[in-house]
Structure formats: C-alpha cells, structure tokens
Amino acid sequence: MGSPNNIVWILIAYLIGSIPSAYLITKRVRGIDIREHGSGNVGATNVFRVVGKSWGSVVLLSDFCKGWLVTALLAPAANAFPELAPAVKQLIFGFAAVAGHTWSPWLKLKGGKGVAVSAGSLAGIFPFATALATIIWGICFLIKRYVSLASVVAVGTYPILLLLFHRDVDSFGIVFVISLALAALLIYNHRSNLDRLKRGEEPQVSFGPKKDSSPSS
Numbered sequence: 001m002g003s004p005n006n007i008v009w010i011l012i013a014y015l016i017g018s019i020p021s022a023y024l025i026t027k028r029v030r031g032i033d034i035r036e037h038g039s040g041n042v043g044a045t046n047v048f049r050v051v052g053k054s055w056g057s058v059v060l061l062s063d064f065c066k067g068w069l070v071t072a073l074l075a076p077a078a079n080a081f082p083e084l085a086p087a088v089k090q091l092i093f094g095f096a097a098v099a100g101h102t103w104s105p106w107l108k109l110k111g112g113k114g115v116a117v118s119a120g121s122l123a124g125i126f127p128f129a130t131a132l133a134t135i136i137w138g139i140c141f142l143i144k145r146y147v148s149l150a151s152v153v154a155v156g157t158y159p160i161l162l163l164l165f166h167r168d169v170d171s172f173g174i175v176f177v178i179s180l181a182l183a184a185l186l187i188y189n190h191r192s193n194l195d196r197l198k199r200g201e202e203p204q205v206s207f208g209p210k211k212d213s214s215p216s217s
Contacts, residue, residue, distance in 0.1 A: 017097030021062035043112030067120025085170035094121030148193030
C-alpha cells in the first residue's frame, strides 16, 4: 500500500487535481485573482458570480474533467495497488485528486470545495449513481437556489446511492467507507456556507453575466 510506486501515482493524481482552473482561467480572461473577488473561493460558482456563466461553465467542465481523467483513465492504466479491487483503487486516486483541488500547492495549499472534481471522479467509477446524485443536486438547487445546500445534500446522499445500487462491486465495504470519507471532506469544505445558511446570510445564486470584474455581494 505504501510502496514508492503507489506514492508516485497518488502524487500524480494529486497534482492533476491541484491544477487551479478557476484561478488560471480568470487570470487569463479578466486579469484578476479570483481569490480577491466574490466569495474568494477558487471554484466554478464564484467564477459564475464574478465573471459570468460562460467562463463559469468552462471552469466547471475543467474541474469535472480533472476528476474524470484521474479515475476513468489514469487509475486503470497505473500499475499501482494491484492487490486492491478496481473501484477501490479508482476511489483512492479520485480522493487524491479532490485533495489536490482542495489543498493546491500552487495556491499555498488553498483551493476550491471539490464538488465538481468529486463529481468527475465518481462519474468515472459509478456513472449511474453520479447521475442520480446530479439529479438530486439539480432538484435541490431549483427549489432553494443555494449551490452550497444542493452540493451538501447531493454528496451526503451519495453513499446511500452506492448502498442501494452498487453493493455488488468487489470490496464494497471499503468502497463505502471511502465514499463516506469523501462526503465528510466535502461537507467539511462547506462549513462556512452552512454557518451562513444557519444565519440566513448565504446568498442565493443568479447566474447572470458580469460586465466587470468587481466583487459580488
């Protein structure tokens, strides 16, 4: 488990996840540091608010693809963790990518909340459960208009979806535990949003285009 070969592959997955899409794209197209605008978060939602829906969509897709690349392509091709079931190996790689996005070495170990990267990672392993979680996210968002709340609900229900629809995969017990750990990490990353929700201060989202790069309220 802790062999140098395994560590190298996990580091590669971490570095792929650590690519700060929101920071790089907004720096290139608007010349701004996204950390100094809007919520200060290095993620797609803040890009939607500050720069507009077109570039927000680009960031969302970029982050999703980072996760999918790591689990759907990198993990199966890597000669790492040969003793583990394929889904467990993929989840370990996906977890590393989410960790890279959350604690990016290029941004002084700061980063985004990891929802899009997690969705991409899980789509590369369990596309059906991920599609259902996306539907749950969409329903919750349409009802409440809070991205953070929809994200927490979706990631919180994901282990249950695995329990319902993927119990037949090899080493499901380990898969389930890792999914719980990933859900816990993502909910932890949203702790400030949850605090604002409790206080009634979390802004509802309107994905309108921005004409300038001034911070949103």
